[in-house]
Amino acid sequence: MACRCSPLLLPLLGWSALLLAPMLLVQFANAAIFVDDRGVQHTWDESTKARVAVRAGIGAVSLYHMGMREEQLAATWGLWGVRGSDFDPENPSQGSIYPEADPSPEEAAFLASAVNLSPSCWKNPRGCFQWDDTAEVLGMRDEIDFIVNIDNGSAEDSYNAAEEAGMNVIFIDTFYEYNENCRASNYSIIDTSFCYGRSMIDVAQRIEELAVFLGVEVDQNSLNQQKxxxxxxxxxxxxxxxxxxxxxxxxxxxxxxxxxxxxxxxxxxxxxxxxxxxxxxxxxxxxxxxxxxxxxxxxxxxxxxxxxxxxxxxxxxxxxxxxxxxxxxxxxxxxxxxxxxxxxxxxxxxxxxxxxxxxxxxxxxxxxxxxxxxxxxxxxxxxxxxxxxxxxxxxxxxxxxxxxxxxxxxxxxxxxxxxxxxxxxxxxxxxxxxQQEYLQCPTVAPVPPVSTPTSPTPPTANPPVPTSPNTSASSDAIMVSTITSIAAAAVTAFLMFCSTSG
Missing domain, CATH: 3.40.50.1980 (Nitrogenase molybdenum iron protein domain)
Known part of the structure; x- marks a missing residue:
């Protein structure tokens, strides 16, 4: 039997493999991994801003403080203020009895930019912990890259239903440090002897890590001022x-x-x-x-x-x-x-x-x-x-x-x-x-002084030679070489297959 592999396919295969290599490199270089507090691993291209659904007061406002803005907030649920407060989300400028804990008008405007998934209870001062209708959430799956669950593991049925339907749910535990023997992937507690309490700095640092993963444009100097x-x-x-x-x-x-x-x-x-x-x-x-x-x-x-x-x-x-x-x-x-x-x-x-x-x-x-x-x-x-x-x-x-x-x-x-x-x-x-984590003050960049502009320094005749290779460029070159080698191997395998077909 004659070889079924047309020679005309060889140039197409080779050029396709070589053209694909840089694209794979870009995707690989921008890929980020976040392991949540159930041990679930999530991946995302951190050069792209992920759109999220998140509980309002506890999650969305926290992410706002880290730098998230309206274009990344698809939906919220739950109370905007703390329980027992007289905070009115429809009139945030009037303040509340708990100004140290409730959202500011700017934070309220951020929350108002998103779809409200819990209109039945979002103003109930006794509490509001989950969305009203899972079907509505599933209907937004094309608009939501991640459901962010920053909580203590309650309302797990809602999150499990969304996850079973194929939506990505990221969990940050406000109660316990991650331990594989503490909490199961369905949020239930396995063994309390492996559950160790977190304080606010522990949770805030996790939310900061999450913000970076989600592609939030974190203003590091502004964040350092907060710290x-x-x-x-x-x-x-x-x-x-x-x-x-x-x-x-x-x-x-x-x-x-x-x-x-x-x-x-x-x-x-x-x-x-x-x-x-x-x-x-x-x-x-x-x-x-x-x-x-x-x-x-x-x-x-x-x-x-x-x-x-x-x-x-x-x-x-x-x-x-x-x-x-x-x-x-x-x-x-x-x-x-x-x-x-x-x-x-x-x-x-x-x-x-x-x-x-x-x-x-x-x-x-x-x-x-x-x-x-x-x-x-x-x-x-x-x-x-x-x-x-x-x-x-x-x-x-x-x-x-x-x-x-x-x-x-x-x-x-x-x-x-x-x-x-x-x-x-x-x-x-x-x-x-x-706890020294609270007392480790960051270095805040000083405000540059206003001075008279000076002419730029002309380049030297013999610029200094780097003493060590550029790690990033070197790594990229290695990855390109690796992917190109894989492409070449694919072509070779193709030829071997053709030579043995008959």
Missing amino acids: QAACDAAQAFTETMKDLHDKGIRVKVSIVDTELRDDTGVTTASVADFDPIELWVPRTLEELGMPLLHAASYENNEYGYIYSDEYFPDCTPGFVNDTCNGNTYFPVDFWLIDSRSFILIDDNFKLIFPDRAMLAGQYWSYPRNDGSISYVMIESLLNEYRTRLGSAVKLQDSTGTCTPADPKATAHLVADGTGGLGLNEFICYDEAAI
Whole structure:
């Protein structure tokens, strides 16, 4: 049988292979890899701006701080502000009760440029954590390169459905460092003994890495200015925390609530008891020296809820008042209450929960699993807390001593119930144990001085010879050579096939 391979194909094959080599080189050179916090590997041409769908307040605003702009934001879902806020996304210029945590008008305009995937709940102050209709998301698949899930692994069914339909989902874990034994690819927890808590700097750095991967035009000097401001805020904050330790002040992170008790028929207040290692804002504060009171252990790592009668043991049950409020379940001098329940604290609340710190106005809010996680937010929160805590005074007659511990240690941050400290224990202030990631200020390029232009220096007759090869050019040449060799090998194989056909 005659050879079926026409000789006319040889020039076409050879030239096609040689023309393809530079194209392959360009694609290879621009290819970037991002491994998310499920261990899933994503690839993208970072010279191209990826379009994303992302949860609004926690994700999109964080990416905005890193440099993302409207052309990359295809869609958002969820709240724009933090839970409990009176922030109005349709009138952002009026501000809110949480200006340190809610979006600015510029950030709100960025969010408004995208499709809103959760119109049913995007203004519900109680929370909004997922899009309304997965079919709508799937209908935008040609407009969305990546769904970005910056969260704690909740609402996993929605993300799994999108992924099963072929959409790319990138996960950044706001709770735990990546460990293959901690979280499965479907977001479920495998083994909490391998789950170690993250603080804000850990998450912000991951989001910065993601922004670069997505092709965001990161203004490095502007970003360094953000980091410098966060660094300055952290330094001032940790110095204030040392003063708090010297004063003997204790801080408790909690959630408050009220309810009508069925057993007594009396409206009572309650405060939640949980360990500060469970949330990224308290973890941040403790890593920078805040004297945070830790919690008791509860079944299945659930929160404990302490009611007024139990909280004030010297008061007669049902008759809690400020004449018997000296002895308390927690020796608190300053409260940090989550933004959702913070709005419950008013004069009526203080009547049924007459804690000395509450009566003295020594309390403020914190975003609980809410708000952006960026260098901008780190600066904003630390400055706010430093100002409010800086004037605090000791109110309780607590005499407990601190516990020497490293707030950054995995044994302290592990989520299996063995981490943290015991009830009402707190970590000693130790400058050597402060999280240095917050204090490593970047080099910010100085503003060039205005000067009289000078004539350019003429080139030298004998320009210097490089002492080492250009790594990038050398690598490109190697890749071109490799791809060309592969093309030549393909031609050779083609000829061998033709010679043996018959």
